[in-house]
Amino acid sequence: MSLAISKSYGKQFIAGVWKDGSSGKTYQDLNPYNNEVVATFILGNETDVDEAYSAAKEAQKAWKETSVEAKKQVLMRAAELLEQRKDEVAAIMIKETGSSMAKAQIEIKNSAGIIRAAAQYPELMTNPRVNPSVIPGKENLIYHVPVGVIGVISPFNFPLVLSMRSVAPAIATGNAVVLKPDIQTAVSGGLVIAEIFEEAGLPKGVLNVLTVDIADIGDYFIAHPVPKVISFTGSTAVGRHVGEVASRNLKRVSLELGGNSPFVVLEDADLEKALSAALFGKFFHQGQICMITNRIFVHRSLYDQFVSSFVERAQKIPYGDPSVDPNVFIGPIINEKQMQKVLNVIEAGKTEARLVLEGQRIGNVLTPFVFADAKNDSTLAQTEIFGPVATIIPFDTEEEALALANDTPYGLSASVFTSDLERGIEFARHIESGMAHVNDQTINDDPNAPFGGEKASGLGRFNGEWIFEEFTTRKWVSVQREYRDFPF
Structure with missing residues (x-):
């Protein structure tokens, strides 16, 4: 399947299948410079959200048990494919997002870097931290384990990198993902990523991409019972709402919001x-x-x-x-x-x-x-x-x-x-x-530094050990290596 704009880019990607949405509603993805049609979608609705989350939940069971080496191979192959096809991807981004060539190249380079950094996470999942105990003869093992399924909502402005910085770490830490890119940039922010990971050998259902209009699904993507974490990048006003809906359903959130x-x-x-x-x-x-x-x-x-x-x-x-x-x-x-x-x-x-x-x-x-x-x-x-x-x-x-x-x-x-x-x-x-x-300008990102804001600019941090913590949970396993006396 070529990354040139093709029929697959009028589809969604659910459970490893390229398919039309269930709403019957058509959306035209336009070039913002001249309003030419880049792609035409038949949009999804709540039925597709259910199907995507169900596929992710089922696929995650096997993916979390997949070997460290197999996970790393998929991730490294995805980075290689993105770099090999950088010219095709850049051309898509320029047409769909109004990106300059320089900006497209920066975004592709950074996205490949994010994937390679995430390829180190699978090994971290297998090595517990050992803490001493106040109880004689006890050993405390603290493991990082996947949260399960992560819902990702990404914006139009840097669609590839702002999707990838959640997608790659989530996959690397043994989770499955349902990605909802901004519909205006659904190709650059979602379907390109799906195709890259599909070709890299990611099992079906571990990554799903929806092309939906928020007017058709409302809060359903956030409130759905399957995802345990919602990763959102966008405006502060919408981010507050995402946080409110998620908190009512006891979900964790990672919010990167507005700035001044x-x-x-x-x-x-x-x-x-x-x-x-x-x-x-x-x-x-x-x-x-x-x-x-x-x-x-x-x-x-x-x-x-x-x-x-x-x-x-x-x-x-x-x-x-x-x-x-x-x-x-x-x-x-x-x-x-x-x-x-x-x-x-x-x-x-x-x-x-x-x-x-x-x-x-x-x-x-x-x-x-x-x-x-x-x-x-x-x-x-x-x-x-x-x-x-x-x-x-x-x-x-x-x-x-x-x-x-x-x-x-x-x-x-x-x-x-x-x-x-x-x-x-x-x-x-x-x-x-x-x-x-x-002595630099304000637009900086680095896979080895914590990215995120204070005050109304968000919650949580992306990159490195910080996103690793965001997308995993801790499991305490204690081992009583010496017999412990009880009073009964």
Whole structure:
């Protein structure tokens, strides 16, 4: 089966079978740049959710007992296949998601890295930790065991990597998965992954992918009795609801939600390096990233020069159709609803701050807008914009900058630029966020570092030992190696 867009991409993948959904409702998956049809789906409904979870529950029984080596072979083969077919996958992502070529390549590389990191988990499942006991002659063995079935809900903006970071670790730790990608990017965020793992030899039913409209299934995916963990990436508003529904059903959740990431330029920063990082951190993938640089705070001694140089460079960023020009950095906004949301924020911003660069709408593409002299309590500064709109705010002291950076309900990512690395580390430690970066922009991920947020930006952590803990549970087995006296 080729990864070129094909008939399989109008299907769901349940119990190892490519099949139409049961709703009879048709959905057209559109290229956000020109609205051409990428794939047409007959969507699923609650019947398909039941079938997928039932298949996952049954398949997991054998998969959890599969040997360490067999699990590792499937995972390593999946990583190899993804890399071998990177050009095909990138072409799909560009057409379906509006991704630039650079962004598609980064996403594929990171996804392969996630799979390879997860390939180390099966061995960790077999080695118990041994703890001493207060009871003479007793030995405590603590095992990590699979939770069973994990339901994964992933978003449109980084569909491949934000699905894979849950799917691969869940499979590696002996669980089965039902994945519901955003319907707008169901190929990149789900069906590509299903096909890769199918060819890698993953047993049928261990991974299932649904193409469903939330309007047809409501909370059924979350409230269903089979999954023990729900992994959700998306907006804070929806994440709160996911958490509420899951908690009523005593399910664990892993929630990676919205952000309002600050980018702080202290007075001793290298201005050229800070500018380059800020431009990338603000405009990468049209600003449609949870970790995107949303507020840029610049010390007043550097402020005027920073603003003028930022505007000059922003005007030169290539934009257009990423499927035609591989140098395009700013592509289309995902849909008209999101476009209107961004335009509304821009209109509000014109009454709140100084518009120093007025972009334009060209079809579904929005070129950079830059606002200066904004207040931190403005609509511009307090909205997760998800578009190519930069907000620059001056400050006078380091203490003020820290207070401004923390003055948000969110706490996902942050960054600070300074020539004094120790000062930068100390500043970063005091930002109320799950991640903070010194002399770098805010969009960072690493399979060897905990990824996640504080406050309204989520619960739990992805990557490495942290996702290993999220997707397993602990089993205490005690062994009484010396006879224990009882009073009866």
